[in-house]
Amino acid sequence: MCALRLTLTICLSIHAFAPRVGATELWVSAAASLTNAFKNIGAEFERVHARDKVIFNFAASDVLVKQIAEGAPVDVFASADEEAMDKALTAKLIIATTRFNFAGNRLVLALPMDSPLRFNTLDDLKTKAVRRIAISQPATVPVGRYAKAVLDKARLWTVLQERFIYTQNVRQTLDYLARGEVDAGFVYTTDAALMKDKVRVALEVTTTRRVVYPIAMTTASKNPQLGRDFLDLVRSSAGQTILQKFAFTEP
Amino acid sequence: MTDALVPLLLTLKIAVAATAIVLFAGVACAYLLGRYSFWGSQIIDAICTLPMVMPPTVLGYYLLVVFGRRGWIGAWLEESLGIHLIFTWQGAVIASAAVAFPLVYRAARASLGSVDHHLENAARVLGAGEAKVFFRVSLPLAWRGVFAGTMLAFARAMGEFGATLMIAGSIPGKTQTISIAIYEAVQAGQDSVANFLVLLASLVCVCILAASGKFLQRQF
Numbered sequence: 172m173c174a175l176r177l178t179l180t181i182c183l184s185i186h187a188f189a190p191r192v193g194a195t196e197l198w199v200s201a202a203a204s205l206t207n208a209f210k211n212i213g214a215e216f217e218r219v220h221a222r223d224k225v226i227f228n229f230a231a232s233d234v235l236v237k238q239i240a241e242g243a244p245v246d247v248f249a250s251a252d253e254e255a256m257d258k259a260l261t262a263k264l265i266i267a268t269t270r271f272n273f274a275g276n277r278l279v280l281a282l283p284m285d286s287p288l289r290f291n292t293l294d295d296l297k298t299k300a301v302r303r304i305a306i307s308q309p310a311t312v313p314v315g316r317y318a319k320a321v322l323d324k325a326r327l328w329t330v331l332q333e334r335f336i337y338t339q340n341v342r343q344t345l346d347y348l349a350r351g352e353v354d355a356g357f358v359y360t361t362d363a364a365l366m367k368d369k370v371r372v373a374l375e376v377t378t379t380r381r382v383v384y385p386i387a388m389t390t391a392s393k394n395p396q397l398g399r400d401f402l403d404l405v406r407s408s409a410g411q412t413i414l415q416k417f418a419f420t421e422p
Numbered sequence: 423m424t425d426a427l428v429p430l431l432l433t434l435k436i437a438v439a440a441t442a443i444v445l446f447a448g449v450a451c452a453y454l455l456g457r458y459s460f461w462g463s464q465i466i467d468a469i470c471t472l473p474m475v476m477p478p479t480v481l482g483y484y485l486l487v488v489f490g491r492r493g494w495i496g497a498w499l500e501e502s503l504g505i506h507l508i509f510t511w512q513g514a515v516i517a518s519a520a521v522a523f524p525l526v527y528r529a530a531r532a533s534l535g536s537v538d539h540h541l542e543n544a545a546r547v548l549g550a551g552e553a554k555v556f557f558r559v560s561l562p563l564a565w566r567g568v569f570a571g572t573m574l575a576f577a578r579a580m581g582e583f584g585a586t587l588m589i590a591g592s593i594p595g596k597t598q599t600i601s602i603a604i605y606e607a608v609q610a611g612q613d614s615v616a617n618f619l620v621l622l623a624s625l626v627c628v629c630i631l632a633a634s635g636k637f638l639q640r641q642f
């Protein structure tokens with residue numbers, strides 16, 4: 172009798188720690204620039220799906236592709252350029268039919284708030300006063316690729332090479348700008364808007380390709396229905412309103 | 423191949439410089455704190471050991487705040503001497519030295535503390551000054567412990583990642599150490615580069631450990 176009671180107690184206490192019955196976790200890997208907007212969309216998703224939970228993983232897009240390729244249990248992938256999504260497609264990591272572009276953005280050259288510098292064109296980066304330019308690693312970060320393409324076209328990439336400080340993602344560039352550790356840096360409009368008191372936009376940069384955000388379901392997803400619901404929410408007017416609130420444009 | 427040697431040589435340069443700094447600073451602090459007891463010496467002892475238990479990112483953040491362009495030491499260095507430590511290899515040396523310091527400090531503290539005081543006092547009776555007692559008696563008797571601590575500090579400085587990435591960034595040829603180069607290669611999916619660097623780093627570490635073990639053995 173005593174043993175039975177003990178067993179019962181143990182079972183009940185284990186049950187208290189176990190996840191809610193029927194609750195499903197949806198894993199969403201998204202580009203670092205989507206952090207704030209997607210957290211809001213996630214909250215909206217959990218409001219509608221009261222029993223389920225969204226778990227986000229934010230990093231540079233190519234790093235996310237790598238993680239998915241290595242078997243990270245991701246259901247939905249959102250990247251900051253088509254190249255990263257194409258990589259995932261070529262490696263058969265995403266379902267092509269579920270892919271669509273859900274938002275757009277603009278590349279800007281930003282400065283620390285107290286910087287005395289004035290920019291009319293990107294050529295002004297050549298002035299001696301600009302000693303350090305933060306740019307995300309083009310090999311793994313879309314914002315770095317967009318910036319490199321523009322600088323290549325303007326024949327500035329090799330000229331400025333010595334001054335580049337490579338960052339792991341767009342938010343690290345933003346942090347260096349906010350701390351005044353670099354003189355200039357390439358970020359998106361949406362990032363600059365988050366730090367209005369510490370960072371100012373010097374120049375809107377016309378990218379060689381438009382900045383668009385594709386999203387898709389992964390082939391390894393264990394919760395295809397929930398993943399589809401998340402994609403639907405991103406596409407819906409509720410999702411688009413949240414994205415626009417954070418200064419994302421239409422795709 | 424030669425591309426891989428650049429981060430390796432840079433790492434060795436940074437680790438050697440950092441180890442040299444912590445060897446002097448660590449032994450000096452251990453000697454002073456072990457010899458003189460004053461109000462607050464316990465707190466200083468704790469602070470000297472802190473980098474060993476703190477996550478490297480916490481340390482990196484402290485260094486960024488202190489040595490950054492708007493930090494209180496960083497701003498002064500920039501204004502008075504025109505030195506900017508963030509994003510330079512010297513910055514990486516500071517990060518490595520900070521994480522490796524407790525290893526020398528703790529080892530020196532323990533081995534200096536275990537030196538027989540009768541021998542030190544005998545030297546004093548025979549007329550040796552404090553400096554002479556330290557260099558001719560205490561340090562020679564404690565050197566094995568100090569050396570072991572220094573080797574650990576060197577190994578720790580070679581492997582330093584978190585704090586370095588935060589204050590020195592990842593600039594190829596300037597601040598991209600071997601551990602950061604490996605991280606970047608893995609992130610970019612360049613597995614062959616990563617494999618080569620990992621093997622190289624492992625080989626260098628094994629060689630250093632084997633050589634120091636041999637060196638310690640020979641003396642006794």
